[in-house]
Amino acid sequence: MAFLELSNVRKVFPNAQTAAVENFNLDVAPGDFVSFLGPSGCGKTTTLRMIAGFETPTTGRIVMDGKDITDMRPNQRNIGMVFQSYALFPNMTVADNIGFGLSVAGTPKPAIKQRVTEMLALIKLEQLGVRYPYQLSGGQQQRVALARALAIRPKLLLLDEPLSALDAKIRVSLRNEIRAIQRQLGITTVYVTHDQEEALSLSDRVVVMNQGVIEQAGPPFEIYNFPKSAFVASFVGTLNLLAAEVADPAAGALLVDGQSIYAPAALEGRQRGDKVQIALRPELLSPDCTGRDDENQISGIVDNVAFLGAIVRIHVRIGDASLLVDEFNNPHLAVPAIGDRIALYFQRENCLVIN
Amino acid sequence: MARRVSWFAWIWFIVGCLYFILPLWGTFVFSLQKQRGTLSVAAYISAFADPKFGETFLFSNIMAVCTIIASLLLIVPTAYWVHLRMPKWRPLVEFVTLMPFVIPAIVLVFGFIKLYSKPITVFGIPIFPSLTESEFSTNILLVAGYTVLSLPYMYRAVDNGLRAMDVGTLTEAAQSLGAGWGTILWRVIIPNLRTALLSGALLTFAIVVGELTIATFLARPAFGPYLALLGNHKAYEPAALAIVSFGLTWVALGIINWITRGSRGGVVTGAR
Numbered sequence: 001m002a003f004l005e006l007s008n009v010r011k012v013f014p015n016a017q018t019a020a021v022e023n024f025n026l027d028v029a030p031g032d033f034v035s036f037l038g039p040s041g042c043g044k045t046t047t048l049r050m051i052a053g054f055e056t057p058t059t060g061r062i063v064m065d066g067k068d069i070t071d072m073r074p075n076q077r078n079i080g081m082v083f084q085s086y087a088l089f090p091n092m093t094v095a096d097n098i099g100f101g102l103s104v105a106g107t108p109k110p111a112i113k114q115r116v117t118e119m120l121a122l123i124k125l126e127q128l129g130v131r132y133p134y135q136l137s138g139g140q141q142q143r144v145a146l147a148r149a150l151a152i153r154p155k156l157l158l159l160d161e162p163l164s165a166l167d168a169k170i171r172v173s174l175r176n177e178i179r180a181i182q183r184q185l186g187i188t189t190v191y192v193t194h195d196q197e198e199a200l201s202l203s204d205r206v207v208v209m210n211q212g213v214i215e216q217a218g219p220p221f222e223i224y225n226f227p228k229s230a231f232v233a234s235f236v237g238t239l240n241l242l243a244a245e246v247a248d249p250a251a252g253a254l255l256v257d258g259q260s261i262y263a264p265a266a267l268e269g270r271q272r273g274d275k276v277q278i279a280l281r282p283e284l285l286s287p288d289c290t291g292r293d294d295e296n297q298i299s300g301i302v303d304n305v306a307f308l309g310a311i312v313r314i315h316v317r318i319g320d321a322s323l324l325v326d327e328f329n330n331p332h333l334a335v336p337a338i339g340d341r342i343a344l345y346f347q348r349e350n351c352l353v354i355n
Numbered sequence: 356m357a358r359r360v361s362w363f364a365w366i367w368f369i370v371g372c373l374y375f376i377l378p379l380w381g382t383f384v385f386s387l388q389k390q391r392g393t394l395s396v397a398a399y400i401s402a403f404a405d406p407k408f409g410e411t412f413l414f415s416n417i418m419a420v421c422t423i424i425a426s427l428l429l430i431v432p433t434a435y436w437v438h439l440r441m442p443k444w445r446p447l448v449e450f451v452t453l454m455p456f457v458i459p460a461i462v463l464v465f466g467f468i469k470l471y472s473k474p475i476t477v478f479g480i481p482i483f484p485s486l487t488e489s490e491f492s493t494n495i496l497l498v499a500g501y502t503v504l505s506l507p508y509m510y511r512a513v514d515n516g517l518r519a520m521d522v523g524t525l526t527e528a529a530q531s532l533g534a535g536w537g538t539i540l541w542r543v544i545i546p547n548l549r550t551a552l553l554s555g556a557l558l559t560f561a562i563v564v565g566e567l568t569i570a571t572f573l574a575r576p577a578f579g580p581y582l583a584l585l586g587n588h589k590a591y592e593p594a595a596l597a598i599v600s601f602g603l604t605w606v607a608l609g610i611i612n613w614i615t616r617g618s619r620g621g622v623v624t625g626a627r
Contacts, residue, residue, distance in 0.1 A: 054527055074530040085521060087528035091546035100542075101532030152532060 001066075002027035003188050004051070004156060009060030011046055011212075020046045022212040024060070028190065028205075033182055035191045035199035038209035039235070044192045045160055047209075051190060052158055053077050065155055077156075080149030084161040086141045088133040094144050095120070095129035101152035119147035122181060139170040146178065150185065157182070157189040163198065171195075175202055196236050200224060208232050230354040233279045240282060240323045241354075246274040254278065254353070257319030261296040264349045279352040282313070282326040285344045287336070294348040302340045316342055379601065386594035398591035399599075407581055408596070412564075415578035418494070419563035422501040423556045426509045429502065431552070434513045435544055438522045452510040455503055460568035463503060467496055468572065493573055500569040505562050509555040516551025517544075553614055557607040565600055 009024040021043040028034050036044035049055040051062060053074030062070045069077050088097050098119050099112040107115075120126045123143040133141055142162055149157060159178070163171040179202050182189050193199050199206050200220040207217040208231075216223060216232045227233035234241070244261075247253040249270045252263035256278065263278070270276070289295065300318035312333060314325040325344060327333060336342050389398040402408055437448050455463075468487065475483035486492040522544070529539045545552070570577035582600070586593040 052527075052531060054530075074527070075533045075535060078533075079531060081528070081531040083524055083528060085524055087521065087524045089525065089528070089543055089547075090520070091543075091549075100529070100534075104533045104538055148532070 003030040003032075003065055004028040004190070005061075005063040006047070006051070007061045007063070009047070009050060009057045009062065011043070011050060011055060012058045019058075019212050021050070021057075024212075024214060026207060026214070026217065028188060030188055031186045032204045033179065033189045033191065033202060034205045034207060035193055035203040036207050036209055037193060037196060037199040037236070038215075039194060041211075042209040043212040044194075044207075044209050048158055048160055048190060048192050051156070052079055052081050078152070078154050079156045079158060080152060080154035082142070082145045082149050082157070082159040082162045084164055086133070086138075086145045086165075088141055088144060088148070090133055092132075093129065094125065094131050094133070094136070097133070097144055098129075098148045098151050100148065105152070115151055119151050122150070123147045123177075138166050139174055142166065142174060143177070146181070150181070150187070154187070157187050159189065159191045161192055161194070164193075164195075171198070178202070200236070206236075208236065210235070227279075227352070230277070230279070233352060233354065238282050238324060238326075240280045240285075240321075242278050242280070242318065242321050242323070244276050244278050244353075246270045246272055246276060248272065249274075252348075256298060257300075257321075259298050259318075261298060261351065262294075262348050263351050263353050267353065277354045279354055280323070280346060280350065282324040284350040285323065285325045285346050286327070287314075287325070287334075287342055287344060289343070289345050292347070295345050296348055296351065297343055297345055299341060299343045302336045302338050302342050304338060305335055314342070316344065379598075382594050383598050386591055386598055389591040398595040402585075402592040402595050402599075405592075407576075411576050411578045411581035414576050415564045415566075415570075418497060418501060418575075418577065419560045421494075421498045422505060422563050423559050425498055425502045426505055426555070426559055427552060430506070430509050430513050430555075431545065431548070432540065434510060434517055435522065435540065438514075438517045439526060449510075449514075452506045455506050460500075460504065460566075461572070463500060464569045464572040467500060467569075471496055487573075493575060497569060497573050497575050497577075500573070501559075501563045501566065504566065504569070505555075505559040508558040508562065512551045512555030512558065513548065516548040519551075520544075520547050550614055554611045557611050561604045561607045564603065 004027070006024050006026045009021060010019055011021040012019045024043075024047060026034075036047060038044050046055060050057050051064075053069070053072060053076075057070060060070070061068060064077070064079075089100065092100065095116050099116045102112045102115060116129065117126075120129055123146060125140060125143060125147075128136065128140065128144075133144070136144065142165075145162070146159075162178070163174055166174065175198055191199070191202060200223070203220055205217060206220050206223045208215045208223060210231050216228045223232065224237055227236065233239050242256050244254040244256045246267055247255045247260065249267040249272065252266050254261050254263060254267075254276070261278075267274075267276075289297070298318060300316040300323060302314060303317045303322060304315040306313040306315070307329065310329055312327045312329045312335060314327065314336065316323045316325060323344070384394075386398050387394040387396065389395065389401070433448070437444055471486040474481040474485050484492070486496045525543055525547075526539055529543050534542070565579055565582075566577065567579035567583055571580045571583070582593060582596055585596065
């Protein structure tokens with residue numbers, strides 16, 4: 001049974017022409033880590049705020065642990081929330097911030113002290129309980145914000161782009177810490193981010209949103225490798241898009257810049273001469289031929305070669321389009337020169353045909 | 356490299372200082388001339404020895420404290436709510452708080468007397484008593500008048516304090532931790548407004564202690580009317596008390612300056 005259910009949730013702000021969130025349906029299992037991923041303005045934060053109680057759905061229901069919380073006040077939901085701006089109380093020490101929710105609930109002081117000590121140990125800031133927020137770094141403040149949200153033993157943890165204000169290295173280490181703590185505590189978590197790497201690396205499930213609707217929801221592997229729409233395909237990961245023409249729908253044959261390639265299956269509903277787009281992941285293209293029967297080949301001219309550290313990115317021009325090819329870097333890699341003609345190979349099953 | 360200030364700017368700075376300091380200096384010297392042929396503090400001693408001085412000064416201080424409390428109770432929740440839920444109403448509220456600059460105190464006090472000197476009735480049934488029939492109720496009217504006069508200063512101070520903090524997010528953070536409105540105001544918002552509240556309170560104090568018009572027309576034994584009355588039949592004592600008043604005001608402003616210097620107040624770190 002789902003721990004958190006959003007049923008037909010819709011949100012229209014006053015005087016708005018369109019809905020911020022439309023027909024949102026989602027079940028979250030207990031202990032799951034679910035990310036809402038999408039560009040700015042897609043409705044992910046609005047949805048999170050409706051779960052938290054800071055916005056009221058125009059229609060629809062939100063049920064948590066079997067209880068309808070749609071119209072419940074935020075301070076009655078027992079939901080811990082971590083904000084993008086940390087929102088630590090400047091007038092309180094770290095210890096007081098963490099213990100705030102417990103003191104509001106009337107918890108005895110010895111119990112508050114013990115819980116605060118536990119939380120400081122969890123976030124590895126045992127010595128910083130007497131400091132004020134302005135005396136902490138951004139990463140430390142965000143850890144305190146997390147501890148404060150967890151101290152009240154919430155049923156659900158919500159995080160609204162908690163790492164976006166931090167630099168890249170701290171983001172990576174802190175997100176791993178967040179995930180480790182979440183696993184340790186087994187708390188159901190909803191995480192909002194526009195960073196696909198964060199969403200893919202942290203989540204049990206990713207909900208990709210666009211213009212207020214869910215484009216696709218599923219495990220990160222499925223979202224990345226089997227996108228169901230052009231938006232998901234292009235938003236999650238890097239994607240090459242090539243213009244193609246249907247040559248033989250029954251055989252799945254396409255023409256790209258006059259070169260023949262084959263889609264994974266027959267092109268149902270299409271006719272010869274139809275214009276379509278094909279999507280190819282850079283890491284699924286290779287200059288090496290495997291010799292398999294289901295392998296496509298396409299040729300182009302090398303425009304640029306970029307060394308990105310662990311990855312070598314080759315820019316190949318095919319007709320008017322530019323294709324990106326990612327190869328793992330190694331000292332023995334035969335890197336083509338700019339201007340060389342290069343043949344690229346990919347499996348038929350990796351070719352995604354888009355309207 | 357330090358920026359050089361031009362001699363032209365220095366001239367105008369000195370002229371400006373002289374414009375303010377010379378009259379004060381003149382008043383101060385005058386206040387020391389009660390005893391002919393010598394400078395002495397006789398005028399100060401005479402003024403402080405008058406029992407009326409102590410009574411009126413104490414009364415005005417009490418009224419100032421009551422006004423500060425009334426202002427805080429009125430303005431802090433109002434400004435907070437406007438910031439949090441009704442930001443589009445802020446220009447209107449700011450306009451209302453500036454009205455005391457436009458409406459003279461004498462118009463205000465005559466309006467009070469007109470409205471509150473008789474019981475307010477609905478269909479002949481008194482629903483609100485007259486506020487001018489007893490000293491206590493007239494003092495309430497006096498505090499109300501002072502609250503209106505101090506509105507621009509107190510509201511501006513509180514508004515600036517609220518702008519320096521992320522009121523919305525702090526409120527939501529407190530709500531997510533189970534806090535109700537009272538707890539949020541008392542434990543989160545007001546502590547982060549301490550500096551602003553103190554600034555507003557000290558400005559209100561300075562205004563109330565020296566106020567003349569409302570206290571005169573409501574016939575209350577305040578310090579302002581006492582100073583005016585003293586000036587009608589004495590020369591040196593009013594000058595002495597004027598210097599004392601200035602001194603008190605400067606002390607209040609000095610305290611504000613000292614408290615607000617280097618204050619880390621309600622600054623919330625992190626991205627918005």
